Amino acid sequence: MSIVETIFNPISSFHHKRIRNYLKKLNIERIIDIGAHKGEFLETMLNLESVKSFYAFEPQKDIFEILKKKFSENKKVILYNYAMDKEITNKSLQINKLSMTSTLAKINEKSLYLKFKNFLTNSSSNFVNQYEVQTNTVDEIFKDLNLEKTLLKIDVEGFEINVLKGSKMKLEKIPFILLENQFGSHYQDNNFSEIKELLNKEKFKILKKFIFPTLHYQDVLFKKI
Secondary structure (H helix, E strand, C coil): CCHHHHHHHHHHHHHHHHHHHHHCCCCCCEEEEECCCCCHHHHHHCCCCCCCEEEEECCCHHHHHHHHHHHCCCCCEEEECCEECCCCCEEEEEECCCHHHCECCCECCCCHHHHHHHHHCCCCCCCCEEEEEEEECHHHHCCCCCCCCEEEEECCCCCHHHHHHCCCCHHHCCCEEEEEEECCCCECCCCHHHHHHHHHHCCEEEEEEEECCCCCEEEEEEEEC
16 A cells, blocks of 8 residues: 555545545435555445445456455445446546546646646656456346336546446436546546536436545535436
């Protein structure tokens, strides 16, 4: 674990507990965690008594092995080594030294945030590696499953709109979506206004915003109306 993660994880845990405490009042029986990383969000949400099943997606090979060691014995949790997208194909995953920020998205090379992150991680470039991963869609994976009483959580570093476009059929039944909205132009083609427009067309409205303690992003909870 990097020094940055060591510092960041307790703050992240506090943030996730705030979200969990709010979710307790909602009628949720299933959580789909897209961008599960090492299970930081998942670990906290496992304490939600109403939730009977968890589906966690993480494309990074070494990080997925960590997920398997943590959760493979938990019968509530189903793990997938996929990157989620709007199509089923293979794409190049860019691996960051701070693995929670690896992405399929095109980055903005002028981003001051990314330059600061490289400084914190002592990195000379935005990515230390890249390799092809298999992509899939929510519509395909869950085509035979009723997603009523489901929370769809998406944290994929600027690739959120693609995941939503691959979920169009299932958005008819999914009642809750939790999305990360980063403050700043870190990634190309990542416009939160476009995400809101797509979700508004699918009859979702913003229910609650959870601003991260370091103020560089927020998690936005949408509800089907």
